[in-house]
Amino acid sequence: MTAPTNPAARTSLAGKDAPREKIPRALTERVGKYGLLIFLIVAFAGFSLARPSEFASWQNIRTTLDQQTPVIIGGLAVMIPLLTGEIDLSVAANISLANIFLAGLTTNGHFSTPVAVILAILVSTAVGLLNGLIVVKLQVTSFVATLGMATLLGGIGLAYSHSTDILTVPSSVTTMVRYQVIGLPLSVFYGFAAMLVVGLVLRYLPVGRKLRAVGANPRAAALTGIRPGLYRIASFTFGGTLAGIAGVVITGQLGSATAAGTADALLLPIFAAVFLGSTAFTPGRPNVPGLFVAALFLAFVSSGLVLLGAPLWASPLINGAALIGAVAFSTWALRMQARQFRAQQLKQLSIEDAMDTAAASAASLGTTGEKPTPSA
Amino acid sequence: MSSYVQSGSLADSPLIAELAVDAVGLRKVYGPTVALAGADFQVCAGEIHGLLGENGAGKSTLVRLLAGVERSDGGELRFFGEPASGGPAERRRAGLAFIHQDLGLFAQFSVAENIALSSGFRLRGKFINEAATIARARETVERIGFDVDVTKPVGGLPLADQTLVAVCRALAEGARLIVLDEPTAYLEARQVRKVFDLLAGLRADGVACVLISHRSEDVLRVCDRVTILRDGRTIARRGARELSEVELIRLITGRADASDSAPRRPPVRGGRPVRLRVDALRGSGFGPVSFSVHEGEVLGLCGLADAGQFAVGRALVGDLGLSGGGLTIDGSDFSPSGVRDALKAGIGFVPANRAADGLAGALTAGENMLMSPPGRWWQPLRSRNEEEMCRRLLQTFRVAPPVPDYQVSTFSGGNQQKILLAKWLGFHRRLVILNEPSAGVDVGAKSDIHKQVRSDCENNGTAALVISTDFLEIVDLCDRALVMRRGVVVGELGSSELHPDVLTEMAYGGTV
Numbered sequence: 001m002t003a004p005t006n007p008a009a010r011t012s013l014a015g016k017d018a019p020r021e022k023i024p025r026a027l028t029e030r031v032g033k034y035g036l037l038i039f040l041i042v043a044f045a046g047f048s049l050a051r052p053s054e055f056a057s058w059q060n061i062r063t064t065l066d067q068q069t070p071v072i073i074g075g076l077a078v079m080i081p082l083l084t085g086e087i088d089l090s091v092a093a094n095i096s097l098a099n100i101f102l103a104g105l106t107t108n109g110h111f112s113t114p115v116a117v118i119l120a121i122l123v124s125t126a127v128g129l130l131n132g133l134i135v136v137k138l139q140v141t142s143f144v145a146t147l148g149m150a151t152l153l154g155g156i157g158l159a160y161s162h163s164t165d166i167l168t169v170p171s172s173v174t175t176m177v178r179y180q181v182i183g184l185p186l187s188v189f190y191g192f193a194a195m196l197v198v199g200l201v202l203r204y205l206p207v208g209r210k211l212r213a214v215g216a217n218p219r220a221a222a223l224t225g226i227r228p229g230l231y232r233i234a235s236f237t238f239g240g241t242l243a244g245i246a247g248v249v250i251t252g253q254l255g256s257a258t259a260a261g262t263a264d265a266l267l268l269p270i271f272a273a274v275f276l277g278s279t280a281f282t283p284g285r286p287n288v289p290g291l292f293v294a295a296l297f298l299a300f301v302s303s304g305l306v307l308l309g310a311p312l313w314a315s316p317l318i319n320g321a322a323l324i325g326a327v328a329f330s331t332w333a334l335r336m337q338a339r340q341f342r343a344q345q346l347k348q349l350s351i352e353d354a355m356d357t358a359a360a361s362a363a364s365l366g367t368t369g370e371k372p373t374p375s376a
Numbered sequence: 377m378s379s380y381v382q383s384g385s386l387a388d389s390p391l392i393a394e395l396a397v398d399a400v401g402l403r404k405v406y407g408p409t410v411a412l413a414g415a416d417f418q419v420c421a422g423e424i425h426g427l428l429g430e431n432g433a434g435k436s437t438l439v440r441l442l443a444g445v446e447r448s449d450g451g452e453l454r455f456f457g458e459p460a461s462g463g464p465a466e467r468r469r470a471g472l473a474f475i476h477q478d479l480g481l482f483a484q485f486s487v488a489e490n491i492a493l494s495s496g497f498r499l500r501g502k503f504i505n506e507a508a509t510i511a512r513a514r515e516t517v518e519r520i521g522f523d524v525d526v527t528k529p530v531g532g533l534p535l536a537d538q539t540l541v542a543v544c545r546a547l548a549e550g551a552r553l554i555v556l557d558e559p560t561a562y563l564e565a566r567q568v569r570k571v572f573d574l575l576a577g578l579r580a581d582g583v584a585c586v587l588i589s590h591r592s593e594d595v596l597r598v599c600d601r602v603t604i605l606r607d608g609r610t611i612a613r614r615g616a617r618e619l620s621e622v623e624l625i626r627l628i629t630g631r632a633d634a635s636d637s638a639p640r641r642p643p644v645r646g647g648r649p650v651r652l653r654v655d656a657l658r659g660s661g662f663g664p665v666s667f668s669v670h671e672g673e674v675l676g677l678c679g680l681a682d683a684g685q686f687a688v689g690r691a692l693v694g695d696l697g698l699s700g701g702g703l704t705i706d707g708s709d710f711s712p713s714g715v716r717d718a719l720k721a722g723i724g725f726v727p728a729n730r731a732a733d734g735l736a737g738a739l740t741a742g743e744n745m746l747m748s749p750p751g752r753w754w755q756p757l758r759s760r761n762e763e764e765m766c767r768r769l770l771q772t773f774r775v776a777p778p779v780p781d782y783q784v785s786t787f788s789g790g791n792q793q794k795i796l797l798a799k800w801l802g803f804h805r806r807l808v809i810l811n812e813p814s815a816g817v818d819v820g821a822k823s824d825i826h827k828q829v830r831s832d833c834e835n836n837g838t839a840a841l842v843i844s845t846d847f848l849e850i851v852d853l854c855d856r857a858l859v860m861r862r863g864v865v866v867g868e869l870g871s872s873e874l875h876p877d878v879l880t881e882m883a884y885g886g887t888v
Contacts, residue, residue, distance in 0.1 A: 204756040204757055205753065205754065205755075205756055205757070206748070206749040206751065206753060206755075206757060207753055209739075209743055209746075209747065209749065209757070210747070210748060212736075212738075212739060212743070213736055213739060213743070213747045213748075215738075216736030216737065216738040216739050217732075217733075217735065217736035217737070219727075219732060219733045220727075220733055220734055220735060220736050220744075220747070221736070221747060221748075222715060223693075223695070223715055223725055223727060223733060223734075224715075224719075224747045224748045225715055225716045225719040225748050226747065226748050227716070284738065285738075337786070
């Protein structure tokens with residue numbers, strides 16, 4: 001059923017092809033890998049030139065880093081289940097829940113700040129665990145499960161706060177986040193710590209690879225001894241923990257909590273950053289550096305355009321377009337890769353065919369006693 | 377053409393003149409492969425016609441040409457006297473229906489709805505007339521004497537009845553020729569009889585029926601005539617009544633006497649300890665099955681696609697439940713409750729379908745080979761060591777290019793298969809279960825794979841269980857082979873008796 005091929009000829013052919021294809025491949029790969037970073041630099045440089053006094057300042061960078069911390073930690077919370085092929089749409093609602101709980105516990109519940117922080121993070125962790133159990137045990141697709149969970153959490157937040165906003169949290173909560181070390185608020189350090197831990201674990205510990213294996217082919221993973229269900233539940237749970245941390249950070253930043261969901265509007269920026277970030281560094285895979293660069297890029301573009309006089313609605317427009325554009329670009333890149341690969345295989349097949357016919361004609365010439373000509 | 381005259385049932389038929397299918401000298405070439413090299417195929421209206429041949433004989437290509445999915449590279453094709461034209465849609469309108477193993481029914485919809493979805497709902501004004509639609513479906517099922525509640529969802533029916541629903545759907549569309557591809561592969565004997573009894577009723581309606589099946593005794597029982605393909609040519613057309621089962625199998629395999637085969641390989645079992653002992657193992661789709669695999673031995677477990685050998689393999693690694701029997705590994709009892717237990721006991725399982733079950737295309741070759749890295753969870757991956765190890769393995773298996781960093785999906789099919797095997801053979805396991813180890817790879821890759829499996833067994837003492845439907849591969853690769861048929865082992869062949877024809881005969885149920 002298959003082409004009669006000479007394995008020795010094939011490997012030598014592949015060897016010959018390799019250096020020739022190396023140059024364009026390396027170039028396109030580099031553009032794909034570092035494109036987003038280049039965009040970030042270009043955007044920052046461009047806005048700095050246009051508005052040097054406001055944009056190109058330490059103040060601007062510090063504010064942006066501080067403001068993007070909940071988006072980045074929330075992005076990490078989304079990224080982990082996403083690696084196993086599951087989506088968590090309840091992340092923003094979970095951040096809001098931690099926010100209202102922390103504010104409520106410290107203001108009305110008379111808990112000490114450290115205990116309240118731990119309780120709030122535990123509640124968010126429990127929400128993540130519940131998400132995982134619903135998806136794995138009840139076999140509800142994560143899209144539906146977490147969409148429902150998001151609304152449900154909003155209701156719990158309203159019930160807990162009796163629909164009243166908490167306008168001032170104790171200063172111990174805000175200090176924990178706003179206190180400045182070497183010119184940066186602590187929130188930024190929390191963000192970097194979260195990125196460092198998640199990034200290193202995903203990159204260097206076996207668990208990162210197993211999560212990706214579950215996402216890429218759960219059946220193959222299961223036959224390799226990985227329990228896909230367990231990894232899915234664990235990833236939702238840890239995502240919940242991170243959402244709780246993001247909730248603590250946002251409470252300290254704002255010093256308040258809204259009954260209707262403080263962080264609900266972060267859902268889109270978070271997903272835009274995760275998906276845009278997955279086009280960079282390791283294209284096609286959500287990754288921590290990509291998330292960081294994407295979050296900064298989107299923030300700079302939004303704030304830069306506002307500085308240039310663009311109306312306020314520019315920001316959601318950019319986030320929405322980035323989300324769709326990033327996903328469209330990823331699938332397009334995959335299609336192009338597949339097409340390139342197919343063309344390459346067809347070329348190799350036709351080369352083999354030509355070699356076979358050449359060999360056959362040489363053989364037939366040989367039997368008739370004529371000398372095979374080199375041009376054959 | 378002489379076979380027409382010989383065929384008893386046709387002589388009785390008044391429709392002898394009308395040929396539902398008349399194909400002469402059909403050719404089809406895929407790249408360097410000649411799939412059909414001038415096949416003739418004639419089916420009369422009102423007959424049940426068997427189409428037989430080994431894997432790769434050209435049956436499926438012929439069906440694709442009949443269905444209009446592909447165009448022939450030569451030859452003539454007529455349906456009911458008209459030259460064939462157009463694609464699948466035109467052929468369907470011309471009264472051709474094709475029923476594949478995947479029946480293409482909507483499980484949640486009722487029988488009546490399934491029938492109406494392709495032949496049209498009865499309408500009252502612009503709306504569906506439920507009662508009339510049901511009445512029409514009832515009419516259709518009664519036409520072949522099929523007793524079924526047409527308001528029931530199709531998904532709840534037994535598989536045989538689902539097949540019959542597919543037949544009824546074709547009839548409701550006005551089909552005059554129905555091609556059934558392996559309709560009974562997954563049916564029990566009683567259900568098979570039901571399907572065939574009702575198909576026989578189509579004769580009176582003048583509907584022609586082409587039956588593609590591996591089960592020779594079924595074919596002989598229900599068909600009026602059979603056409604046998606081999607190597608893309610029509611080898612024989614015979615009346616079913618004049619054929620015995622043994623004759624039929626000889627025609628399919630194409631060799632006069634199968635048992636005179638040359639010894640290939642000296643037996644390797646001498647004095648080696650038993651690695652895996654399987655004792656009266658029973659599970660869904662097979663049993664009782666008993667055998668043992670020795671250290672360093674390559675044992676083949678083969679049969680037709682539905683013989684149950686794949687279920688045995690899955691049961692051995694705990695992927696399918698067992699209902700009875702015992703297992704021992706190196707003398708100690710072993711009862712796998714899941715794949716993890718089997719892995720701990722040192723059993724590797726190479727699935728047959730590499731894309732669905734074996735490899736994660738989006739991960740790199742190295743990540744696939746070390747998907748579940750050894751060591752405790754807190755121990756970091758040693759990427760340098762790992763890459764070195766993977767690169768060496770890829771080189772050993774002659775994967776081109778041997779780069780562990782490339783995504784699996786960018787390798788060719790043969791190389792992907794080698795990566796899959798390297799993943800399981802490369803890490804010194806006690807027993808590897810290889811399902812179709814060289815499915816869909818070219819000749820060169822196949823011989824590389826066989827060489828690696830054999831060298832792993834000979835040098836490291838690994839025991840290998842090769843589960844396959846490819847009898848040539850079993851002969852090439854194995855020291856010993858067991859043949860399964862309908863869930864039980866029907867024969868064992870030592871190295872001196874291994875021959876593809878013998879295996880084929882045993883698998884089909886012929887006598888050697």
